[in-house]
Amino acid sequence: MFSLWSWVPALPGLAWGWALLDALLQGLVGACAVSVLCSLLRVYLYIQCLNDPERQGEKAAIGAQRRVLELLHVAVLAALLALVGSRVAALVVLEFSLRAVSTVLSLGKGAHSSQLYLLCQYSLGCGVSCGLSFLLEGAPHGTCNLVLAAGLAGLLATYTQRLARHVCTLYELHSRARYCGVCILLLTAGHGIPRLLRNALTVAFAVGDLAAVALINRDFLSAAEAVRFWTPLTICYTLLVIYMQEEPGQSAGGRAAYQTVLVRMGGLFILLLTVGRWTDVLHVFISLLGELWCLLRAGAMLESCSVTALPPR
Template sequence: MFFPFSWIFEWFILDSNPVDCFFQGIVGACGIAVLCNLIRVYNFIQTCSDSGTETESKQSSSSSGTVLRGKWTTSLQFWSLTVLLSLVGSRVSSLIVLEFSLRAVSTWATARLDADGRGIDLLLIQSQFTLGCGLSCALGFLHQGAPHSSLSLFLAAALSWALASVSHSLWSHVARLYPLHSTEHHCGKCITLLASGHTILASLQRAVVLVFALAAVASTATVYDHFLSQKDALKFWTPLTLCYSILVVYIQEDQQRKPGAEALFHTVVLRLGALLVLMLTVGNWSDVLHVLITFLGEAVSLLPSQDLLKAVLQEEEYARLR
């Protein structure tokens, strides 16, 4: 009678109890929410600083309407990401983090050579679901074997919830009132953003790099324990790693050739398709299922982020014309 439930539990949650996985999913979803809210605050401030008063008023009213209309969709996205991040196992999360870290290093090196920040800005938008996987993977690694892991993860989830609420409140305030308050100088929040809002993106990049550095350590340990500790495993993984590195270079070149959302979604399909083939080769069926869940997670993260992608492309066009 209970066999199907144990089978489902075995497929979805392999290395932790459901409560811990749920708290890790909340932390990951909160991290994604903070990232998106602060990027939207930065983009709105930059747009207001480059526009006239009339344009700012129109943007303020339209952004206010977007915030009001999008409240239920934001909640739906948050809880969907929480569930999906809770279901993705640590094995697949670790591979996703390591693959994305490799591509991030490649993009950073290319951006430095080309003196162009577009690649890094786009990478920050693409890192949403991977950032959630990195947070949940790092928390799972740090709390592995801890006697009170559920309590610690609950406290981490509560702190993450508070940070996400503050960032959402800041974005709502900026979208509605920043053009007015930045000119009248009556609001402490808007005055602070007017003076130091241009540093938000750089601070976000440093925070994301720190999270991925910690997640890469945890992911390396997880991958070694689950994939590389077997006898003769390196002989099998070495050619796979080389092939994957070549794919990363191809993705990088393809993204430079194709602008906009087309390149972004094409990159996601290539990345996760390659990971799916890898799991069909060296993983088990639960890993394959987790990769398919990752497809859903990437879609839930990127589809509502078209405004962020549009802002990056507009900034690139403005910089080119200037």
């Protein structure tokens, strides 16, 4: 198994225990990635609202999030990501990637939908989890690598959460007094946060998509079986993307975001009823809970994103 634990006797259920530990660690890394995304976006939106006198109510709502709720969000999201099977997680990543590319292309060159940064939360967690599962598959020290990855991800998430709390508490004062290095840096370069997030998400989803395709294909014993799965999947995803692009007002507030999630998960549910397993159907419901959990935490930022225009590339 793992050379580090070679002294442990081969007890019944031990392999299952290691698999559960790996899943929890992968879920934790994915949840930390989502936390970093939300914290940086929270910093950006707070600064934008602070500079607009008509959006002081949004500023107060964004800055009102508490540390206990942030920790609870990470813990619950990590558990949900650990429970979701690799097949459903891979399908979630592929579906969102296709829809994101379609949305960006439909908006035109240099334009970006600000809500995509929040709508991709759960998909980002699934993408990170899939990427780790694929990259560490068969690794002799896989669990140790996951522990290290979880530690680094937790450290990064902690520092970005501290940054968000610092900005929401002291940025208004420090930006005027100009004696805080962090706030001065954000004052001069804070407009570059969306570009940073965009580049990071592009890399994360590129790796996640490659891992997702590999994880799905490993379950097929023949090319004919793969074709029977990918053909309805491609048709379903294409129709879903076309429907959501033609849906009027799809990016106008938090209510539309919840409707988008329900449509996406509903389409995936119907697809897996046809070509999936019963466990896949269960994992779709878990994914729905994960999507709703992410949107629930980001409610204030969703409303702010509906009126915030991100700078062009």
